[in-house]
Amino acid sequence: MEPNFESLCNEAISLIRQTGNFIREERANHPLTIETKGKNDFVTHIDKGSEERLVKGLKTLLPESGFIAEEATSTEKGERFNWVIDPIDGTTNFIHGLSPFAISVALMDAxxxxxxxxxxxxxxxxxxxxxxxxxxxNGKEISVSSRPTVADSLIATGFPYTQYHRMGDFMKTLDHFMRKSHGLRRLGSAATDLAYVACGRFEGFYEYNLNPWDVAAGAFIVQQAGGKNADFTGGNNYIFGKEIISANPLIFDEFLRDIKLFMEEK
Structure with a gap:
């Protein structure tokens, strides 16, 4: 039987709100236990605890589902359905008491x-x-912005902490968009950046060295809000391909062309 995606989404939202309350209470009442997964790549006991809650609750909502989860609290894979979870996207912000940080949850059907x-x-x-x-x-319909050119746009990006061999090309994009657009912002949460493209706060977002749990939910929301997503070649491998551009449809071709000038793998 085909799931009712609207109902499933609403049930997942309720679970995510409860998990958000857990995160706030833990942050307020207990000292953080911080582990280092890699250079500038951190996880706290709250990341792990919140992911465990999400996995348990989402499994109850859709028993046949599996998981692609950042902290690997479940590695079970579903034959058809898999939840893609980041319990706290923006952990470094979270550690320092700085917003934004977000829970990101997507459901993939194949x-x-x-x-x-x-x-x-x-x-x-x-x-x-x-x-x-x-x-x-928050229940009100949103859409991407209608600004027509990169020159009219506010652009978001993120700073990678691996794949430094691409850093020189990436720095060229920063210089380019500083000069060409209304400005650049780096918030520290890719999921939030994508959500802000969806509601028109940013016209475009690009970043490399990302994982499926960073982008799957936000990119889908952009798509449903009228925006477009691609990898740096203009292809569709932006969920698992570790790079994404996302923009309103009016600037998309120009934005992609600008990024391809610098960031296509040579």
Missing amino acids: QEVVIGIVYEMGLDEMFFAWKGSKAYL
Whole structure:
């Protein structure tokens, strides 16, 4: 029997709100236990605890589902459905008490995302969409902006902490967009950056060295809000391909062309 994606999305939102409350309470009442996974790549006991709650709750909602989860609290894979989870996207921000940081949850039906939810906890903003729906922020419909050129745009990016062989090319993009656009912003949470493209706060976002749990939910919300996503070649491998550009459709071709000038693998 085909799941009702709208109902499933609403049930997942309720679980994510409860998990957000758990994160706030833990942060307020207990000292953080911080582990280092790699250079500038951290995990706290709250990341792990919140992911365990999400995995348990989402498994109850869709028993046949598996998981692609950042902290690998479940490595079970579903034959058809898999939840893609980042319990706290923006952990470094979270450690330092700085917003934004977000819970990011997507549901994939084989290779297609059918639900996307990004809960930015600092502003208590729940972005969501399901297959066939519009995109929403706290229940109100949202859409990407209508600014027509990169020169009219505010652009978001993220600073990579591996793959430094691409850093020279990436620095050229920073110089380019500083000169060409309204400005660049680096918030420290890719899921939030994508949600902000979806609601028109940013016109475009690009970053490399990302994982599926960073982008699956946010990119889907952008899509349902009328935006476009691609990898740096213009292809569709942006969920698992470790690089993404996302933009409103009016600037998309120009934005992609600018990024391809510098960031295509030589």
